[in-house]
Amino acid sequence: MLARLFPSILRGSKIGHGWPNASETTPSEGTQPGTTQENPLQRFFDAHESGRGIWKWLHYFEVYHRHFQKFRGKEVHIVEIGVFSGGSLDLWRDYFGPQCHIYGVDINDTCKVYENEHTRIFVGDQADRAFWQRFRKDVPVVDIVIDDGGHDPEQQIVTFEELVPHMRPGGVYVCEDIHGEFNSFAFYLGGLSAQLHANNSFSPDFVAKQPKPSSGFFGIVKPTPLQQTVSSIHFYPYITIAERTPATVDKFLSIGHGTEWQPDAFWEKVSTLLKAQR
DSSP: OHHHHHHHHHHHHHHHHTOOOHHHHOSSOOOOTTOOTTOHHHHHHHHOOSSSOOOOOTTHHHHHHHHHGGGTTSOEEEEEEOOTTSHHHHHHHHHHOTTEEEEEEESOGGGGGGOBTTEEEEEOOTTOHHHHHHHHHHOOOOSEEEEOSOOOHHHHHHHHHHHGGGSOTTOEEEEOOOOSTTOHHHHHHHHHHHGGGOOTTOSHHHHHHSOOOTTOOEEEEOOOHHHHHEEEEEEETTEEEEEEOSSOOOOEEEEOOOSOOOHHHHHHHHHHHHHHHO
16 A cells, blocks of 8 residues: 555655745735744744843744733643753743743753753653653643654654643644654655544445435544544654644534535446445
């Protein structure tokens, strides 16, 4: 099955390399993402000219704000992997407010100096599953994970697998600095995201069992375990976001409304598509 997908992967890669220049296709000039002063994260970063260091790609701020703003002003539990110089700990505290609880993870034990009443620092290797097992016992509630750690694909994969199932419903997982078009973590995420489209119940038997009333169509699909807990995976330049579902999904419904249909043509098309997938 995987071998059949290689031509599509290669086709997409070729199209990506040959994509038209934006100056040739965009009618009006745009702006660099993440540079607007309306973004509170950007404002904090721009004003931070001394003290603990913060190092970020500028377009990350737009991505952060898009996915994080729902947590602002609420009690939120944040895990940041890769404490470095500690400046981003202050960034999150300013953005989310006084009710946020921050858990920093770093392999360098000197980062313990950044601990305070609302920030705990854990020292360990993010590629060590035993470390994450201990961490989950100490930190039972997690809403946001920001992986800005070692940037090694194996570290990123282990961290993703250990923390995403541990997050609360509606949680947001961020992995930064995914560089290179042949990055193995990016391919791992691509394989994972493909499972969001899994439709194991959409088979000839499933189609045959569905009612075909003149007033519309109706179908039910049971989600896979991944679909029940992961609502979406977003790809941006160098950064990826995975979001937990707000609540467990027990079914996907396909419903058609209307009074005028061409059911014979519709079911013939569905049967053709199913045969092509086998």
